[in-house]
Amino acid sequence: MIADLYKIKKSAKYGKSLVATQYIPKGTIDAFACKKCGTYSEEELAKLSKKELDFLVDHEIKGEDGLYARVCDKRMMYDNHSCNANCLSSGKGFSIVVRDIKKGEEAKADYRRYGEELHFAGGCKCGEKNCMGNSTFRPPASKKLQKFWDEEIGSALKLIPYVKQPLKRELLKEHPELGYLFNKDKR
Template identity: 30%
Template sequence: MMHPKTEVRFVDPTIGYGVFATQDIPRGTIVYVRDCLEAAFAAHAANRLVAANASGKTVYADESGVHIVSRDNARYVNHRCDANVMATAYGFEIAVRDIWKGQEVCEEYGLFDLGRDIPLNCGCTRCRKALHPDDMERHHSAWDGLVRDALDRVPDVHQPLMTFLDAEAKHRLRAYLCGEEPYRSVTALRRRGVAVPNAVPPDNLKPAPFGFNG
């Protein structure tokens, strides 16, 4: 589920559509939450979905190897190497920079298991020119720094998506903010296994019968 103060706009013929803030969204705001209405697919079905859709986060693999099909505005969020939103190991994505009204909401695709090299031309001064499967290993320290700073601001900003976090995510976030548990690095987003091979039959595109945690 995407932050309610966003909308989809056409960017240009090359990029297509993107997501833009309709009001200021301060750093530390939860911008996206995985919810039970999004579809989860096993690998064979997801591969066909990738071929049928534009590249990007429309279909991505979570840490359990299950492929997630984003719904609502979330499927249109583009990548930038100086992203203002990043995924966390707490089941949500967070604004790691202030996002001003009218600014595009962009995230770091290197945090998702896209499983292949993808050319980049995001136009920012930090553009890496390509996504690689080992980006997590190379960049996680810098990404963790941005995420930790943003998490520390969570109690101080309005959180319209907080109510949609599941109980486990809320517990982990609260435990970190209270100093009861250490920070969970973004490296926890690495794929830990593969999707159950028979969860979706080869010619059946029905959602896999399990949630985002496998």
């Protein structure tokens, strides 16, 4: 499930990308793998067209069990990779905005957070200072990269109770144990 804050837009660099339809502040939980999301079974994968399969492979969207994710909202498939992403997988089952996103700006995730080997044919296109370029990422992440993520995610998690959370109700319905994150007092 993804918050209704984005649209899919054509992009010269990536083909298609996920773009904010409004300002999205740091600390916003913008997506999570809900019960309607899931993973493709071997049988379902076998039925996909080559184009669909290539898309899955390109986007490296995998669930915790290593199977390709089948998302309930196709917008969840268009957040491209950046080595300096504005959205990161929090490690708590949801994605969080780690830097304010302006209206019209692309939302990007760091695919290296999914804990798998990652290499972009022709090199990463993100163009960020810390770009992995043509190298192959092999988990675990370096201490430096892990520290960078921990700081980005840690400061965003603290803002959860203070920004509008369009997914709060849906997330807590499935994950009541995350309620503490929304509580200003007991933190």
